[in-house]
Amino acid sequence: MATAHKHTHREHEGEALIDAARRSLETQGERWTGMRSEVFEELARHSRPVSAYDIAENLSNRRGSRVAPNSVYRILDIFVRKNLANRIESANAFLVNSHPGCRHDCIFLICDDCGAADHVDDDALTGALREAGQAAGYAEVRPVVELRGLCAACSK
Template sequence: MPVHDHHEHHGHDLTQAAQATLEKSGEQWTAMRERVFEALAGFDKPASAYDIAEAVSKAEGRRVAANSVYRILDLFVGSNLARRVESANAYVANAHPDCLHDCIFLVCDSCGQTTHLDDDTITKNVRSAAKTAGFSPVRPVIEVRGKCADCD
């Protein structure tokens, strides 16, 4: 299966890659954006804006509104720092924010674990089918619901 070749970042390296990508797009990397990104990256499953707001609130020792987190997450998605798992209304940090491509998510209905796959052949075919149907795809969202190997 053809896969997209890229370098995945982890930990502090991921935060630095996210900062560099955001600043390259002309946006500022603020302390709050860093806290939101680090909270998002700290989850092992897709996290909602409320989950992230709660994590940042605990770390900050003050209440952080989910609306503020939503605005930052929208910026992150638009800047390729995060991906939105549509069916769960949740987000995951993009482990390779310096690389733009379409994603496929495998979402476990039992435990919520979400696996991110890159397969440019599939997403290219989806884009091509959309164009053939007279549709201009902006951001294909491919999610496969089922059970992961641990829950099966």
């Protein structure tokens, strides 16, 4: 089995996370609008993957007016493309990237019982997957690796 290669990225939280996300998005030529800020802040409130519908509902309740899930999906798609969020494909849900600006492919570990999601970084494994896709003639290969099981707390 490949040894996980650790990254030297800085994990952010709270206001520092929001500031890092804003700087990262603006550095990449995108605007940090009020709605994008609200969606990011709502996403960052959750430690588990959350759906666009849940984000839209929570924002609607807070604002007192309806926020369309389609608008939230568009913003989340930008966040995923710009590395501010990760999409958990198997759950059609999103998780904030606590180290915006650090580019690498995460391997997600998802608990089938409580829904918790963690990630590990293993550049050797994801690099091999990327190379296999490119060898098969695919361009812009993006490995999506999700492992399901029980987290430490649920397996007790």
